[in-house]
Amino acid sequence: MGGPGSGTLRYRNRPLWRGRYSWSVTFPVVGMVGGGQLARMTHEAGIPLGIRFKLLSDTPQDSAAQVVGDVVIGDYRDLDTLREFAKGCDVITFDHEHVPTEHLRALEADGIPVRPGPDALVHAQDKGVMRAKLDAIGVPSPRHRIVRDVDDVAAFAAEGDGFPVILKTVRGGYDGKGVWFVRSAEEAEDPFRAGVPVLAEEKVDFVRELAANVVRSPHGQAVAYPVVESQQVDGVCDTVIAPAPGISDELALEAEALALRIAKELGVVGHLAVELFETVTAEGDHRILVNELAMRPHNSGHWTQDGAITSQFANHVRAVLDLPLGDPRPRATWTVMANVLGGDYPDMYSAYLHCMARDPQLKIHMYGKDVKPGRKVGHVNTYGDDLDDVLERARHAAGYLRGTITE
Amino acid sequence: MGGPGSGTLRYRNRPLWRGRYSWSVTFPVVGMVGGGQLARMTHEAGIPLGIRFKLLSDTPQDSAAQVVGDVVIGDYRDLDTLREFAKGCDVITFDHEHVPTEHLRALEADGIPVRPGPDALVHAQDKGVMRAKLDAIGVPSPRHRIVRDVDDVAAFAAEGDGFPVILKTVRGGYDGKGVWFVRSAEEAEDPFRAGVPVLAEEKVDFVRELAANVVRSPHGQAVAYPVVESQQVDGVCDTVIAPAPGISDELALEAEALALRIAKELGVVGHLAVELFETVTAEGDHRILVNELAMRPHNSGHWTQDGAITSQFANHVRAVLDLPLGDPRPRATWTVMANVLGGDYPDMYSAYLHCMARDPQLKIHMYGKDVKPGRKVGHVNTYGDDLDDVLERARHAAGYLRGTITE
Numbered sequence: 001m002g003g004p005g006s007g008t009l010r011y012r013n014r015p016l017w018r019g020r021y022s023w024s025v026t027f028p029v030v031g032m033v034g035g036g037q038l039a040r041m042t043h044e045a046g047i048p049l050g051i052r053f054k055l056l057s058d059t060p061q062d063s064a065a066q067v068v069g070d071v072v073i074g075d076y077r078d079l080d081t082l083r084e085f086a087k088g089c090d091v092i093t094f095d096h097e098h099v100p101t102e103h104l105r106a107l108e109a110d111g112i113p114v115r116p117g118p119d120a121l122v123h124a125q126d127k128g129v130m131r132a133k134l135d136a137i138g139v140p141s142p143r144h145r146i147v148r149d150v151d152d153v154a155a156f157a158a159e160g161d162g163f164p165v166i167l168k169t170v171r172g173g174y175d176g177k178g179v180w181f182v183r184s185a186e187e188a189e190d191p192f193r194a195g196v197p198v199l200a201e202e203k204v205d206f207v208r209e210l211a212a213n214v215v216r217s218p219h220g221q222a223v224a225y226p227v228v229e230s231q232q233v234d235g236v237c238d239t240v241i242a243p244a245p246g247i248s249d250e251l252a253l254e255a256e257a258l259a260l261r262i263a264k265e266l267g268v269v270g271h272l273a274v275e276l277f278e279t280v281t282a283e284g285d286h287r288i289l290v291n292e293l294a295m296r297p298h299n300s301g302h303w304t305q306d307g308a309i310t311s312q313f314a315n316h317v318r319a320v321l322d323l324p325l326g327d328p329r330p331r332a333t334w335t336v337m338a339n340v341l342g343g344d345y346p347d348m349y350s351a352y353l354h355c356m357a358r359d360p361q362l363k364i365h366m367y368g369k370d371v372k373p374g375r376k377v378g379h380v381n382t383y384g385d386d387l388d389d390v391l392e393r394a395r396h397a398a399g400y401l402r403g404t405i406t407e
Numbered sequence: 408m409g410g411p412g413s414g415t416l417r418y419r420n421r422p423l424w425r426g427r428y429s430w431s432v433t434f435p436v437v438g439m440v441g442g443g444q445l446a447r448m449t450h451e452a453g454i455p456l457g458i459r460f461k462l463l464s465d466t467p468q469d470s471a472a473q474v475v476g477d478v479v480i481g482d483y484r485d486l487d488t489l490r491e492f493a494k495g496c497d498v499i500t501f502d503h504e505h506v507p508t509e510h511l512r513a514l515e516a517d518g519i520p521v522r523p524g525p526d527a528l529v530h531a532q533d534k535g536v537m538r539a540k541l542d543a544i545g546v547p548s549p550r551h552r553i554v555r556d557v558d559d560v561a562a563f564a565a566e567g568d569g570f571p572v573i574l575k576t577v578r579g580g581y582d583g584k585g586v587w588f589v590r591s592a593e594e595a596e597d598p599f600r601a602g603v604p605v606l607a608e609e610k611v612d613f614v615r616e617l618a619a620n621v622v623r624s625p626h627g628q629a630v631a632y633p634v635v636e637s638q639q640v641d642g643v644c645d646t647v648i649a650p651a652p653g654i655s656d657e658l659a660l661e662a663e664a665l666a667l668r669i670a671k672e673l674g675v676v677g678h679l680a681v682e683l684f685e686t687v688t689a690e691g692d693h694r695i696l697v698n699e700l701a702m703r704p705h706n707s708g709h710w711t712q713d714g715a716i717t718s719q720f721a722n723h724v725r726a727v728l729d730l731p732l733g734d735p736r737p738r739a740t741w742t743v744m745a746n747v748l749g750g751d752y753p754d755m756y757s758a759y760l761h762c763m764a765r766d767p768q769l770k771i772h773m774y775g776k777d778v779k780p781g782r783k784v785g786h787v788n789t790y791g792d793d794l795d796d797v798l799e800r801a802r803h804a805a806g807y808l809r810g811t812i813t814e
Contacts, residue, residue: 026756027775044454047447047474048712050756050773050785067454069474305455309768324763331738349433349457356731361716366457368434378457 028321029054029088033076034095035062037367037376038297038313041305042095043068045313051321056085063367064095079103086112093270093320094296097124098172115218115269115320116295123266124295127199128170137265139258140289142277143202146170153188156200166201167191179235204289206277210244211300212259215271215315215325222263223315223328224256225308230275230300236376239394240337242303242330245387251278251286258288266293271316273298299339299379304328306363306381307335332383334390338398340378342371345403348378355380355397362397435728436461436495440483441502442469444774444783445704445720448712449502450475452720458728463492470774471502486510493519500677500727501703504531505579522625522676522727523702530673531702534606535577544672546665547696549684550609553577560595563607573608574598586642611696613684617651618707619666622678622722622732629670630722630735631663632715637682637707643783646801647744649710649737652794658685658693665695673700678723680705706746706786711735713770713788714742739790741797745805747785749778752810755785762787762804769804 027050032039035057043053043064056072057065065071074081076099083106086092091113104118116124123130134141143160147153147167157163169178169191181203182188191198209230216222226243243252259274266272275291301312310318310326318325340348348371355362359382366378378401382394399405434457439446442464450460450471463479464472472478481488483506490513493499498520511525523531530537538551550567554560554574564570576585576598588610589595598605616637623629633650650659666681673679682699708719717725717733725732752758755778762769766789773785785808789800806812 026754027773028756040454043474044451047451048770048772049759050771050775052473052775065476066459067450067476069472069476069478071476318763323759325767326763326769327767347433349435352456352730356725356733360732360734362733363455364457365455366434368457368459 027051028090030317030320031056031085031089031092032064032095033082033085033092033099035059035064035071036095037063037369037378039064039095040067040367041302041365042093042297042313042316045305045311046317049314049317051317054085054089056082063369066368077103079106082107083110086110091115091320093316094121097121097295101125113320117267117269120267120269121295124293126170127168127292128197130293131199133266134262134290137261139262140287141201142166142204142289142291144199147198147200149192150185150188153182153200154185157185160202164203166203168199168201169194170197170199172196204277204279204291206279206289207286208244208278209291210247210255210276210278210288211240211298212255212274212276213271213298213301213304213312214256214259214263214274215312215319215328216260216263216268217319217325218269218322220264221325222260223310223325224260225301225304225312225328226330227252227255227276228300228303236339236341236374237299238339239391240300240303241387241391242307242335242337248286251288255288258290262290262293268295270295270319271297271301271312273300275300299337299376302365302379303335303337303381305365307332307383333385334387335381335383336387336390336394337379337381338394339376340366340380340398340401342373342375342377343403344373346371348401351401351403355400359393359397362393364397364401434458435497437724437727438463438492438496438499439471439502440489440492440499440506442466442471442478443502444470444776444785446471446502447474447774448709448772449500449704449720449723452712452718453724456721456724458724461492461496463489470776473775484510486513489514490517493517498522498727500723501528504528504702508532520625520727524674524676527674527676528702531700533577534575534699535604537700538606540673541669541697544668546669547694548608549573549611549696549698551606554605554607556599557592557595560589560607561592564592567609571610573610575606575608576601577604577606579603611684611686611698613686613696614693615651615685616698617654617662617683617685617695618647618705619662619681619683620678620705620708620711620719621663621666621670621681622719622726622735623667623670623675624726624732625676625729627671628732629667630717630732631667632708632711632719632735633737634659634662634683635707635710643746643748643781644706645746646798647707647710648794648798649714649742649744655693658695662695665697669697669700675702677702677726678704678708678719680707682707706744706783709772709786710742710744710788712772714739714790740792741794742788742790743794743797743801744786744788745801746783747773747787747805747808749780749782749784750810751780753778755808758808758810762807766800766804769800771804771808 029052031054033056040063054070055068101118164183167180213225228242229244231239263272273294277289279287297312304311363381369377380397382390384390436459438461440463447470461477462475508525571590574587620632635649636651638646670679680701684696686694704719711718770788776784787804789797791797
């Protein structure tokens with residue numbers, strides 16, 4: 001934490017401390033648990049702030065571990081490892097939601113600020129807790145309840161419009177994992193095999209998916225990004241359009257206000273992504289229902305790296321440090337993010353030649369991950385005034401990198 | 408360089424290699440010599456490209472060494488150290504111009520691509536070589552010649568308009584170091600004490616300083632950033648305004664074309680900054696003269712991080728890898744960069760509260776350096792449509808961080 005010196009450490013003519021000091025001691029250390037691409041991009045966003053970034057990563061090959069200077073290799077499920085890691089940190093934050101809630105409480109008891117804290121994060125860890133809380137504060141969700149077994153699933157279906165229903169393990173799912181689309185009671189056996197609680201939800205007849213991203217700081221300042229449209233393919237986010245095309249001002253404001261209220265009621269610190277279903281009633285009214293919550297930088301916010309004045313990563317860092325938040329407004333009329341999934345061609349680097357030459361404005365964000373079919377290994381951002389053009393450029397680049405477009 | 412696998416490594420259906428392979432082997436390693444802020448910001452810009460970044464740094468506390476994952480601590484003046492460092496790199500580039508030219512030739516002889524190469528870089532290392540080359544290709548410079556001693560300085564002055572004249576050691580100077588403003592022959596002794604060749608230049612009666620920044624790749628693609636105005640205080644860059652206010656299209660084009668021609672004639676690969684004097688003749692014609700060259704990302708291009716579609720750092724990386732270059736055009740009407748110099752207050756972090764709260768659009772870039780009076784420790788960028796507002800915001804933030812503004 002900086003080299004030693006001696007003298008009087010002052011702030012604005014007010015002596016803070018006299019004697020020996022480290023000049024850089026006042027720049028805090030942000031510890032991030034998890035070495036995935038979200039940590040990689042948070043590190044990138046933290047470099048300009050001059051903060052120290054420390055990473056707890058499973059392996060030295062993890063996405064973030066490749067590019068961070070101060071890396072501890074260890075298992076986040078082990079409390080001793082977490083405690084040792086936390087010793088050098090001024091605040092702990094997360095690349096994922098998988099750290100056991102009780103470990104987070106132990107770190108807090110040790111006096112380490114954990115942001116978001118366990119009382120907030122549990123809502124992103126446990127879908128049962130999340131639904132109960134959203135019900136309690138009156139946030140609209142799909143019809144849902146915890147189900148005990150296959151017969152209970154059939155009962156849940158009968159209580160509503162029948163099958164299909166969605167089954168989710170309450171913990172551990174993401175990107176379509178831990179989620180089952182069930183057309184009959186016979187198909188409902190798999191989710192129960194793991195022996196963890198299962199949440200049943202109605203299949204919502206939505207017109208599209210939206211995401212409302214907000215960032216909140218410990219002293220309660222919060223900012224809302226424009227609501228985006230999120231297009232999924234096979235349960236995985238494929239394309240994000242910012243702002244959501246054609247959304248009414250009323251619905252956009254309602255979604256932003258809803259996300260800000262959830263952040264406040266749940267005590268979130270940092271970035272909160274609220275995934276939404278947009279539905280249309282028989283009368284033609286547009287409504288929103290909350291699908292999922294994520295308390296960390298989120299795929300639906302990657303467009304902010306090149307499309308917003310302050311990125312979700314920079315604002316997440318500012319929030320966990322309780323610094324004033326940056327302006328979340330867009331810099332372009334339209335920004336499109338397209339995920340790059342692994343395909344049959346492992347050599348994505350050679351594809352840069354075509355992609356960069358075709359579109360000198362293209363923004364490539366690769367994660368340093370080995371290519372495996374279907375795996376998210378990067379994304380691209382494009383922006384401009386013509387949505388069709390911006391969409392085409394993003395989809396072409398993502399497809400070419402994946403290998404599904406070859407010309 | 409990625410984990411091993413086995414099978415057929417293909418590119419676009421063409422088998423490249425069969426057997427065991429590393430998936431990530433095709434992503435190149437960029438080795439950068441020098442651990443200063445330029446390397447720090449180049450690493451930041453390289454992260455999204457998924458390239459591997461390797462750093463040769465003097466100490467682990469250097470600006471870039473704090474944030475880079477793969478750091479070698481060593482002395483760039485030692486050829487064995489350079490050779491060992493270069494073994495793991497696909498290309499070598501530089502944070503500064505101080506690596507001995509003969510070492511660069513040795514690396515090239517070893518088969519390591521050095522970009523910019525020694526034949527180009529020598530023009531940024533040796534002001535005598537630079538002036539001779541610019542004369543040879545007909546680029547306008549201040550009147551100049553190598554001077555032998557104090558008497559020769561008096562002769563040089565007498566050949567023109569007399570004193571004052573500028574004296575520069577041909578190697579090793581930057582930010583006003585190695586440069587003397589000499590009002591008489593008596594004042595001309597200091598530059599000769601070091602025993603290195605001294606270049607005399609006329610004191611140009613300029614109206615302002617400009618900088619033309621270009622990036623050139625090995626296969627000859629080149630892009631030009633808008634010409635900027637660079638305001639110096641005590642020989643150190645203080646503020647950069649992009650584009651240069653009030654510049655005529657003709658003069659801007661002339662400066663861009665001049666920089667592109669210099670890059671081509673000198674065989675530059677990577678970023679080239681051409682520092683210019685703008686003069687006005689008795690007839691009112693605006694002219695430009697070349698002051699200095701820098702072959703690396705440059706302070707006059709820091710505005711591109713937040714103000715251009717592709718930053719100078721991203722384009723430098725793309726150039727040294729011979730990737731197609733990114734769009735250099737501005738994203739805002741005006742962008743202003745203001746350097747943050749060290750002042751009396753070592754605690755710049757606490758000043759973030761005021762700066763970020765006052766201006767949520769402010770972009771802070773700190774280098775992780777200990778604060779010393781007058782030392783460049785960071786910069787801020789602001790952008791917008793109203794130049795007065797953009798200038799005021801940048802100057803306020805830089806002054807507040809330094810401690811010269813306290814309200």
